[in-house]
Amino acid sequence: MIREKKAKPYLNPYLAGVGLGIVLLLAFVIMGRGLGASGGFTSVLTTGVDAIASEHASENDVYSSYLGDRERSPLTDWLVIELFGVIVGGFLSGLISGRIKRTVEKGPGISSGRRLLFAFLGGTLMGFAAKLARGCTSGQALTGGALLSPGSWIFMISIFIGAYAFAYFMRRQWI
């Protein structure tokens, strides 16, 4: 789509952080809630499961809590729409900075196929873990972190411990 356009360097991380912080602050002030991601994914998954096996979805505690009273689709949800915005915002930012590129990001010591397998496995682990912790890096670490929720700080510190502890085994994928 966009070829041979030179990618601009990333924004200074502290400036990007302030921008992100202001977006989060606006969510607190306007909505009385923070940002999120994994909750919205659960709504999307619930819609899929409900379409394929409606009875099963109604009987399952997780799906049924997202289906609610079935007055409206689980997709008519604040987090689902917010995530749609994340996709649009990410794309626009990539577009104006010339960073849209069809590629597989990986270190030199791994094939694309294996990298995609690890991406899927890592995603699986994170999806499961985010449900266990009631949120992910957006809803817990960022939002709960700014609100000084003890559980969010436990989660955030545990993420760094888990990642640094496991990094050695993944080094060939990245460096």
Added chain:
Amino acid sequence: MNAPFYKLGYFGFDFSLVIAFVIGVGFGFFLEQGGLGSSRKLAAQFYFRDMTVFKVMFTAIITAMIGLFWLSWIGFVDMSLVYVNPTYILPQLVGGLLFGAGFVIGGLCPGTCLVSSATGRIDGLFTLFGIFFGIFLFAEGYTYLSGFLYSTSLGQLTIPQLINLPHGLILFLVVLLAIAGFVGAEKIEKKFQKSNEGSQQ
């Protein structure tokens, strides 16, 4: 008190979805601008090569934290109407450790994998598929997990309330900690840059 607007009934559910979209665009935009849509850049954090994740995340946290504290102090925001994530110690500890391992295996988290996918990265898309599968596994195994999920509950509270210290003091300590972290992060990056240059020449 003038805020939070939605909780005070200034607008209804339908308009809240418009806000959701606008907030989401801002969220995705700054994630991408900061480089958080790149799995290699994110993973480099865990090898001390690039501390961007730490810098962006903690700058965002202290910006929102100080802003909210100040807006509540001048009486603009009613803090009791802002939803605080409830604490369940063990689920969040175990969830964090597993999430961290998944993060370094996959290279992206749920929010950033969307940005990565939106900018054409196939690994972002596969992380996204994985996350759906992980949530599916959790939902299907929920009967066996619900006991643990509701264990060690402290309810909805904040660190200042938990240890009974003034909110401002904790805030000040977090900011100090973050600044110390930023100084450390800059030093680590310089050190690695030097050793990288040394090995290449």
